[in-house]
Amino acid sequence: MTSTTFVPAFPVPVIPVRELLPWAIFAGLILLLAIYFVGAEEGATSLISGMYVHEFVHDGRHLLGFPCH
Amino acid sequence: MVRTLLVRGMLTGILAGLLTFGFLKVYGEPQVDIAIAFETQMDLAKEAAERAKGVAVQGQPELVSRQVQAGIGLFTAVMVYCTAFGGLFGLVFAFAYGRVSGLLTPQAVSLMLAAVGFVAIYLVPNLKYPANPPSIGDPATIKMRTALYFIMIAISIAAMIGAFALRRLLIVRFGDWNANFIVAGYYLVIVVIAGFLLPAVNEVPQQFPAVVLWKFRMASLGAQCILWATLGVLFGASAERVLAAGRVRAAGRVRA
Numbered sequence: 001m002t003s004t005t006f007v008p009a010f011p012v013p014v015i016p017v018r019e020l021l022p023w024a025i026f027a028g029l030i031l032l033l034a035i036y037f038v039g040a041e042e043g044a045t046s047l048i049s050g051m052y053v054h055e056f057v058h059d060g061r062h063l064l065g066f067p068c069h
Numbered sequence: 070m071v072r073t074l075l076v077r078g079m080l081t082g083i084l085a086g087l088l089t090f091g092f093l094k095v096y097g098e099p100q101v102d103i104a105i106a107f108e109t110q111m112d113l114a115k116e117a118a119e120r121a122k123g124v125a126v127q128g129q130p131e132l133v134s135r136q137v138q139a140g141i142g143l144f145t146a147v148m149v150y151c152t153a154f155g156g157l158f159g160l161v162f163a164f165a166y167g168r169v170s171g172l173l174t175p176q177a178v179s180l181m182l183a184a185v186g187f188v189a190i191y192l193v194p195n196l197k198y199p200a201n202p203p204s205i206g207d208p209a210t211i212k213m214r215t216a217l218y219f220i221m222i223a224i225s226i227a228a229m230i231g232a233f234a235l236r237r238l239l240i241v242r243f244g245d246w247n248a249n250f251i252v253a254g255y256y257l258v259i260v261v262i263a264g265f266l267l268p269a270v271n272e273v274p275q276q277f278p279a280v281v282l283w284k285f286r287m288a289s290l291g292a293q294c295i296l297w298a299t300l301g302v303l304f305g306a307s308a309e310r311v312l313a314a315g316r317v318r319a320a321g322r323v324r325a
């Protein structure tokens with residue numbers, strides 16, 4: 001088990017911000033957009049016309065805690 | 070490294086999504102069904118009253134069947150939500166590891182981030198604006214309710230980030246342990262003030278069964294517990310392997 005548990009005796013190196021930033025911006029935005037589609041699209045705001053997305057994810061929206069109807 | 074952590078976060082999210090979906094299917098859907106039956110009853114009573122007054126009533130066509138909503142619809146919503154949160158979790162971990170505390174193991178950082186994320190993103194905002202089953206909200210107030218909910222989440226997350234920044238400053242003076250309590254108090258004060266200042270939303274109809282509301286909210290809470298617990302435990306284990314492999318490579322380079 002020594003290979004899967006370790007206690008570092010000295011501070012571990014951090015991932016530099018300039019390496020993180022592009023991922024945080026591009027992946028972060030796409031992931032937030034995905035959450036937006038589950039949580040709020042065709043409710044408070046609408047990027048796509050109609051109500052299909054809202055109706056399709058409807059039960060999840062309620063159960064995941066987003067305001068709906 | 071960031072890419073690996075992002076991918077592992079999303080994979081952990083997929084696993085958490087499967088567990089969360091199973092839980093919601095069993096404990097959440099029955100409450101949604103009862104709530105929709107209640108709503109249908111209320112609508113029918115209203116329609117009958119309108120007809121009695123001589124007003125023409127037009128029913129709304131069903132865009133997506135209940136079966137689809139409760140099946141593939143719920144599955145898709147939960148999987149997208151959990152996978153996205155898993156990915157974001159991986160990104161936040163990539164930033165936090167080594168920064169929050171240089172001495173914490175990947176498993177400990179992951180567990181701590183999951184606990185903090187659960188409190189800041191779900192628990193606290195939902196104490197102010199709790200999850201509601203269908204038939205509770207007024208469609209006319211959806212914009213306001215959504216805005217208030219997201220404002221509460223934003224304040225909560227900002228207060229939590231502030232707490233971590235404050236913790237760095239306080240550790241030198243008060244030590245690790247005491248700094249944790251001070252910043253926890255700081256976070257609580259901010260969200261309590263925000264909760265006090267933001268307007269209340271309570272649109273639960275008088276006749277709505279209290280037991281159904283309670284069970285629905287517990288199902289919602291349970292689902293989030295499963296999501297965040299899975300992320301905290303499994304992502305930590307997964308990240309530890311990646312980071313350990315990185316250390317072995319680095320050590321090899323030093324020796325060579």
Ligand SMILES: [Zn+2]
Pocket residue numbers: 058062068069203204
């Ligand atoms: Zn709804």
